[in-house]
Amino acid sequence: MASSGPADVSGIDYVEVHRGGTVAQPTRIDIVLVKPLPLPHAALTGDNIALTGGVRFPAPGVEPVVGAEPGGTQVSRYTVTVPGGQPTDFSTYRLAIVEGPGSDTPPDFIDPRLSAVDFSFAVDCAADGDCAPSCPGLPEAAPPDPHFDYRTRDWEGFRRLMLDRMSVLVPGFREDDPVDLTTTIVEALAFRADQQSYTLDWIGTEAFLDTARTRASVTRHARLLDYTPGEGASARTFVSLSLTPGAASKDGYRLPAGTPVLPRSEALAPVVPAADYPAVLASKPVVFETLADLWLWRWRNDIALHTWGDERCTLPAGSTAATLVDGSEGSGPLQPGDFLLLVETAAPDTGRAQDVDPGHRHVVRLTRVTPVQDVLAPGALLDIEWDASDALPFDLPVSAQVPQPSGPAQRVVCAAARGNVVLAEHGATLPPPSHLNLPPSAGEALAPRLSPPAPQPGAAWRPVVSGGIGPLSRIAQHGPADPGPPSARALTAVDAARCLPEITLHDAFASWTVRRDLLASGRFARDFVVETGPDGRPQLRFGDGTHGLAPTVGDSLGVSGRFGTGPVGNLGPDALGHVVLPDADRRVPVSSVTNPVAASGGAAPEEDAAVRVAAPEAFRRQERAVTPADYAEAARRFPGVADAVAVSRWTGAWQTVIVHVDRQGGAGVDAAFRTGLLAHLESFRLAGFDVAVREARAIPLDISLAVCAEPGELRSEVGRRVRAALSPAGSHGTPGFFHPDRFGFGTALYLSVLLAAVLAVPGVQSVTPLVFQRFGRLALGELDRGVIRPAPTEVLELRDDPSFPERGRLRISTGGGR
Incomplete structure (x- = not known):
């Protein structure tokens, strides 16, 4: 563009076309001048703008008013508006500044060579070709570099790419010379790149539950979803021992905890000397060990x-x-x-x-x-x-x-x-228990060990436990909320999700304890976690100095544990037959050893496929109590709770959730049970809420029935059958109609259901209800309505105990029969 000339002469530098979204919308054309013009010479109207051109459609007209963008006392930009409804085509149009309508001469203040410009209304439309003009005489472009395949992941691919690059950078490079230093360096770099590629692939694979291949990764992903996979469990059973009949002993014989019990074999006596125990372990038998001390007495052989x-x-x-x-x-x-x-x-x-x-x-x-x-x-x-x-x-x-x-x-x-009965669990302690008094050299070949034995500088220590006679035992853990003392049935019920490996580490100062995770471990806590390594062996993970203590470089840790787990321990009854005692006690008069009931609870680790299916659904299980219904649901998970209802109350200082509990079998809420339930609910409770446990409000019933026996039936016997069918205790191990577990909170009693239960008793011809109401209250028409409805926090009760009629009374009058 020209930058010199008269001060009051300018021209068109360029135009900008702003098309409307549709043909019906106006189009704006901005005219930018080479240099601004003084205002007295800058007045333009629509008559000074001439649009020509067009092939299919003629040039459109413009509005008479032309906008100006002043810059102080000068104008450098004009805006011309093309009203909507005027279609244009793809041809070239020409915009010129003229003196007036029908004139081709520009005004005096416009340079004639810069008074017009060609443009197109369709410059923004899509085109197949490139609008850049070809420029002959330019040098040809350099040939492209060798293609780099970003999908390369192996040593051969990396080597090939680097050699191809060297052939471009170094003319005359011979890639077929295997002893060339450059080729050697390239192959070494390809080896390292192959390792890094495998690491990246492994990280990407293990980053998701669906693609993870190692057990540790699957378990960690599941734990993030509040799902604890079962890593296996050790079976449990009861061991019964008998002493040789003879003179009664006043002192008895102590069987210490951890005493091994072996499977029955014709080649062994009931008592196996401890000196022979290492040789027996070499065959890797299914060994059980007692879990508590037991005093043996002859009089307990048969009581x-x-x-x-x-x-x-x-x-x-x-x-x-x-x-x-x-x-x-x-x-x-x-x-x-x-x-x-x-x-x-x-x-x-x-x-x-x-x-x-x-x-x-x-x-x-x-x-x-x-x-x-x-x-x-x-x-x-x-x-x-x-x-x-x-x-x-x-x-x-x-x-x-x-x-x-x-x-x-x-x-x-x-x-x-x-009475000489003790609980035993699958697994053999290695090194053998100290009470067996074995020499230190005994069983060394079977003793567990860590590999590598000590942490090294610059790397995290992840030792693997090797040795033993099988996988680590997984021991059932009873939480603090479990009511106690547990019954025999509860002790043999094993939950694989609550089992932990039985292993202990020892350093020069103290012992290290196995945990499920290290989230609650302090910075000085000697805790560690056992995970399943890629090869299937147990691998130990220690803390990082914040969550759990990290072993010091060079520390040597001793390891002891119990080995033996899985369904192989689910032995049938009478499968065990020998007890291992120290050589000093080999003459203890044990005549027989057996497991009177089958061992149970032994389980294999949960399959990875099963974890992938179950873990994503774990979040649907509510682990926080927000509403009263959440507190009730959490209370129902506690052992011994048949039903629960929660209500929220404002106590004046904070919100209190009152949990009404109906125990199984109608048992009362004693102090031990209340303490255990409150500890269980503590993990669900929201901050700022208090929790109180109350016993269900029992509503005793008063029911009187007239029963007619069938002809030929003894009426007294029919009445006894009816009472046995209705009383909570029932008969022959079958609970009766009014068993406490039949009625939960708000469960209504329908008269028709009660009469149907009576008519189902053998020998009953008919039954007529006489009284059907709450005990100790006036009848409110329950007999006519045929239903008794308790409140949401009430439970119907009929104990049928003549000594306590206030806990429900059942009267039966029998007629007919003989």
Whole structure:
């Protein structure tokens, strides 16, 4: 453009076309001058703008008013508006500044050579070709560099790419010379790039639950979703021992905790000397170890059940109490917490021991032991009781009358109790327990060890546990919220998700403890985590100095643990037969060792595929209590809770959530249970909320029925059947209609359902309800409506105990029959 000339002469520098979105919208054309013009010469109108050109459509007209953009006292930019509704084509148009309509001469202040410009209304439209003009005479472009394939991931690919690049940078480079230094360096770099590529691929693969291949990665992803995969569990069972009959011992024999129990073998005696134990372990047998000390007493080999003079005595299914003959004479008396085996010793129909039912064996844990007397049978007796969860699952005949080929029937004792019982768990401790008094060299070949044995500078120490006779034992952990003491049934119920490996590390100062994770470990806590390494062996992970202590470089840690887990430990009954005792105790008169019931609870690690399916759904399980319904749901997860209802109350200082609890079996909410439930709810409670536990409000019932027996039926027997069918205790191990677990919070009682239960009793011809209401209150028409509805925090109750009619009364009058 020209930058010199008269001060009051200018021209068109360029134009900008701003098209409307549609043909109906106006188009704006901005005219930019080469240099500004003074205002007296800058006045333009639509008559000074001439648009020409167009092939399909003629040039459009413009509005008469032309906008000006002044810069002080000068104008450098004009805006011309083309009204909408005037279509244009793709041809070239010409815009010129003229003196007036019909004139081709520009004004005096416009340079004639810069008074017009060619443009197109469709310059922004898509085109297939490049608008840049070709410029002959320019040098040809250099050839492209060798193509770099970003998908290259192996040594051969990296080597090929680098050699191709060298051939471009170094003319005459010979890539076929294997002894060339450059080729050697290229191959070394390709090797390192291959390693880095594998690392990146491994990180990308392990970063997602669906693609992770290592067990540790799968477990970590699942834990992020609040899902704890089962890593396996060790089986549990009860071991029963008997001493050789003879003179009673006043001292007994102590069987220490951790005593190994071996599978039955014809080549071994009941007592295996500790000196032979390492040789037995070399064959990697299924070993169990006792979990508590046990004192062995001869009188506990077989303890008679007292029948109180009943010739045909049976402990019915559901029993939680019995009477024993106390033969202790003050030595080794039974105490609460002891395990007791109830076993059938003779068949009740034949009286022979070989015909006993092997399923009639049941282990209970005593909760109460009370000395009693029978005036008709002198001697010391004991009333024993056990928890309802250990209730007898079958009818156990205690004494029976067995018919004889000739003469009267013979009375046969069919059952007994055995008290030398202890809980045992699958796994063998290595190195062997110290109470076996083995020399230090014994069992060294089977002792576990860490590889590498000590941390090295500059790298995280992730040692692998090797040795042992199998995988690490996974031990059931009972949380602080578990009610105690646990029953025999609870002790044998193993939850794989709550099991931890049984392993301990020792340094020069203290022991290291295994944890599920290190989130709650302090910076000085000697904690570690056991994970499954890529090769399937247990791998240890220590803290980082913030969450858990990190071992010092050069520290040597000793390792001890128990080995043996999985379903291989689920042995059948009588599969164990030997106990390992120190050489000093090898003459302990143990006559038999066995597991009277099958071992259970042994589980293999949860499959990765199963974890991938279950973990993404874990977030649907509410782990925080926000609403009262959340608190009730959390309370139902606590062992022993049948139902729960929560209500929120403002106590004047903060919000309190009152949780009403209905325990299983109608048990009361005692202090121990309340403490355990509050500890359980603490992990769900929101900050600023208080939690209180209340017992369910029981609503006793008053029911009276008139029952008509069928002809030929004994009316008294029919009445007994009806009462047995309705009473909470039921009959033959079957709960009755009014069992506490049948009615939860707000559960209504319908008269039609009650009458249907009565009519289902054999021998009942008809039934007529006489009283159907709450106990101790005036009737409110419940009999006419046929339903009794409790409040949401109330539970209906009918205990049918004449001593406590205020807990529900059931009256039955029987007619008809005979």
